[in-house]
Amino acid sequence: RKEVEQDPGPFNVPEGATVAFNCTYSNSASQSFFWYRQDCRKEPKLLMSVYSSGNEDGRFTAQLNRASQYISLLIRDSKLSDSATYLCVGNTGTASKLTFGTGTRLQVTL
Amino acid sequence: NAGVTQTPKFQVLKTGQSMTLQCAQDMNHNSMYWYRQDPGMGLRLIYYSASEGTTDKGEVPNGYNVSRLNKREFSLRLESAAPSQTSVYFCASSEIQLIGADTQYFGPGTRLTVL
Numbered sequence: 397r398k399e400v401e402q403d404p405g406p407f408n409v410p411e412g413a414t415v416a417f418n419c420t421y422s423n424s425a426s427q428s429f430f431w432y433r434q435d436c437r438k439e440p441k442l443l444m445s446v447y448s449s450g451n452e453d454g455r456f457t458a459q460l461n462r463a464s465q466y467i468s469l470l471i472r473d474s475k476l477s478d479s480a481t482y483l484c485v486g487n488t489g490t491a492s493k494l495t496f497g498t499g500t501r502l503q504v505t506l
Numbered sequence: 507n508a509g510v511t512q513t514p515k516f517q518v519l520k521t522g523q524s525m526t527l528q529c530a531q532d533m534n535h536n537s538m539y540w541y542r543q544d545p546g547m548g549l550r551l552i553y554y555s556a557s558e559g560t561t562d563k564g565e566v567p568n569g570y571n572v573s574r575l576n577k578r579e580f581s582l583r584l585e586s587a588a589p590s591q592t593s594v595y596f597c598a599s600s601e602i603q604l605i606g607a608d609t610q611y612f613g614p615g616t617r618l619t620v621l
Contacts, residue, residue, distance in 0.1 A: 400548075430609070439596055439612035440549070483548070493564070494610060496541075496549040 399423050402484050402497040409504055413474050417500045419467045419484030426486040426495075429460055431469050434481045434499065443469075443482070474504045507532050510613035512597050518619045519587045527582040527616050529597030537600045538580035539564075539610065540572060542593040549596065555580055587620045594618070 402419045409415045421429075429446035444451065446458040446467050457470040467484055484497035510531045519525055531538065539554040541564075551564030555574040569591060571583045580599075584591060594617050598610040 404546075439614050441612070442609045445609075493551060493554065498546060498548040 398497075399495045400484055400486050400497040402500045404498060404500060406501040406503050409474055409502070411474055411476060411504055411506055413504075414470065414472045415474055415502065416471075417469045417482055417484075417502075419469075419497055419500075421465050421467065421484075421486045421495075423486065423495070424465065428487040429467050430485040430494075431456075431458055431467075432483040432485055432496075434483055436480075440483055440496075471502075474502075476504050476506070478502060479504045509533065510597055510599055510611050512595075512613035512616050514616060515614065516617045518621065519584075520621050521588060523587050524583070524585050525587065526584075527595055527597075527618075528579070529581065529613055530579045531597075531599040531611070531613075532578065533599060533601070533611065534577070535599035535601050535611075536577070537608075538574065539598040539600075540570070540580070540582045541596045541598065542566065542591075543596060543615075544593050552582065552595075587618075589620045592618060592620045 400421050431443040432440040433443045434440040444453050444458050446460045448460050450459040455472045459468045481499040481501045483499045485494050513528045536557045540552040541549040543549050550566050553572040555561045558577045561572050573581045594615050596615045597613040600608040600610045
């Protein structure tokens with residue numbers, strides 16, 4: 397079983413829609429979680445960190461459920477520019493080592 | 507600030523050839539990392555350097571060596587390239603080593619093809 401698992405998608409949604417991605421992790425010792433965004437043929441970039449209390453950044457909301465070991469990302473009012481691959485990321489507990497999911501591809505259309 | 511830079515951007519090698527991928531960061535970060543990204547596999551850690559003077563193996567270190575030349579630079583060497591090493595290679599850096607993790611900043615990647 398992969399340490400971090402995501403539905404690869406693609407999720408095809410119209411502009412303005414709300415879309416949610418889930419991600420599960422297997423290492424219960426993981427302490428830090430992130431969502432990274434990766435555009436086609438570009439490097440990953442941090443979208444947001446994920447806190448136990450949940451956190452919101454504009455149209456983006458991230459939540460962590462430690463009991464069920466999953467992380468979610470909610471995007472409201474989708475824009476064409478949100479089209480990208482979203483990587484779920486957890487740490488392995490030491491030395492800032494991160495484990496990346498394979499990514500969920502989002503395509504926002506007119 | 508340029509952030510994390512990598513050279514070259516593209517490279518084609520023949521099986522058995524050697525090469526070094528260069529990475530530099532100007533953010534005064536302590537930790538640096540080398541990943542490879544393959545379709546359907548996600549990013550996998552090859553080697554990392556938690557601080558200047560130290561290096562450790564990641565998930566897929568076989569066939570690679572690294573050198574943390576100084577705080578800014580972290581190079582990845584393929585001594586004898588194999589077709590299985592065809593991939594996109596990303597270098598990253600982060601600010602401090604903690605129990606937990608800090609944001610990693612990535613370079614633009616090197617697209618390597620081994621024939």
